[in-house]
Amino acid sequence: MSNLLRFRNGGKADEQAPPAIVVEGRRKATGGRAPGRVLMTMAALFCVYAAIGGRLVQLGLTEEPQVNLPESRPMASRPDLVDRNGAVLATDIKTASLFAEPRRIVDVDEAIEKLRRVLPDLDYEQTYHRLSSDAGFVWLRRQLSPRQQSQILALGIPGLGFRTEKRRFYPGGETASHILGLVNIDNKGIAGIEKYVDDQGLADLQALGLAGPDTLEPVRLSIDFRVQHVLHDELVQAMDRYRAIAAGGVILNARTGEVMAMASLPDYDPNNPYNALEKDRLNRMSAGVFEMGSTFKLFTTAMALDSGLVDLDDSFDASKPLRIGGFTINDFHGKRRVLTVPEVFIYSSNIGTAKMADVVGIQGHREFLKRVGLLDRMKTELPEVAHPTEPREWKKLHSITISFGHGVATTPLQTAVAAAAMVNGGKLFPPTFLPRTEEEANAVATQVISPETSAKIRYLMRLNVEKGSGSRAEVPGYYVGGKTGTAEKVVNGRYSNDKRFNAFVAQFPANDPDYVVLVVLDEPKPEREGIGATSGLNTAPTVGNIIRRAAPLLGVEPDFGHEGEALLVSYQ
Incomplete structure (x- = not known):
């Protein structure tokens, strides 16, 4: 202790304890172990980092993912659907879908x-079961609105996430729903034109990953959305005015077979198709079959005239009911006298029409209806097409009742298609929802009646609007011609006296038709007390309203030069 104090105070060191020897011993005692400790620390750190690196490599090479995240495939794109003028009818939009990782809840x-709070209709038990599971990923709600997504984000719930998907959007809502159809939650077409597009190869392109938004051209349809709106609007008004349980209508280009507009009510909004599968939402125009009533007299008359066995100057005795097989055939408002062929047509005589069919015969009658496409399933782009029904074996009674529209059930659309062939010169065109030129139409047309017979039918239809049951369909300047049809519905196996299926088929301009219009009303009621509910009182004026609004949009100019004349053009 005294030596150390002297060293610090600058005194001389004791000769028996040399300072040099003391300093060297202390260095050996402390500094010799320091390099070993450093090396040991470095080795320990190296082992720790090596273990971490090895684990990372192991995790990177593991085949099974640790969390079942959403599948990384992109949602399949679909081409836009546009009308003949380029207006967008269906398109893809981006939307968010909500998912959860239950392990993080x-x-x-x-x-x-x-x-x-944001999704009040969320099923509690189902959602609880999903979030309580050990799954790595579960869907909670697909296709949210931007507002819903924002509100859910504001909740700040851990374990929830969003995935961007594509959703189909229909700007026109329900206006053309039965034509456009539907897609499912994965953007796959399941009805209407949407399904047709998939069946034409879109599904294969999607499977190959080639269906991108920049690689798909829009699909142009034959319909004119402006005319579609007119038709839909008038059907909505008619259904309300006449308190019908259903309504439908179609506008056909008589020169090409293109469907310019078609609607069936009740319908649905394809943007929210919660009720699309309800049975009353059926597309009655192509997927429903009905006895079309007296509109079939149009075909019976054309058949009789085209056979050469009947002419416009011929007459048939309708003075008393026709009895056959225990049944009595009578007229609704019978004239009880001999009627000429034009009178049989404009007075809608069941007796006279039955006798015309009898002139042609059973086999000839069935052959004619098959020739004009009324007994076979119609071929068109829509997948929802029903097959007509007919008797298993045609007998004379069947032929007689079918002549005025009872006994054969067919779709309203193919009735309109066959009617177009009766007035366009005799050419039957397969109906199409895609654009078609007259040259393309003529290449697929079938001549079913002669041009001379077609001219006579145009004359009779125009005469019926001027002087017969179709007078309420008249539109000045457009020479509307048409035929009414009031069919009693079958209820419990018997024809009902108070439930009807009404139809009116029209052509305009009658002297050289561009378009055919057909409207149907299911179980219409009298517009007011004291009047009837026949076709001439409801479907005929509805067709007139449609033509009045749609004709200018279709480019048909009115002509007031020959008003009041039922023109019969001679082809001889």
């Missing part, structure tokens, strides 16, 4: 309670 009850 802290409080399931609290999470569901918060979510139901």
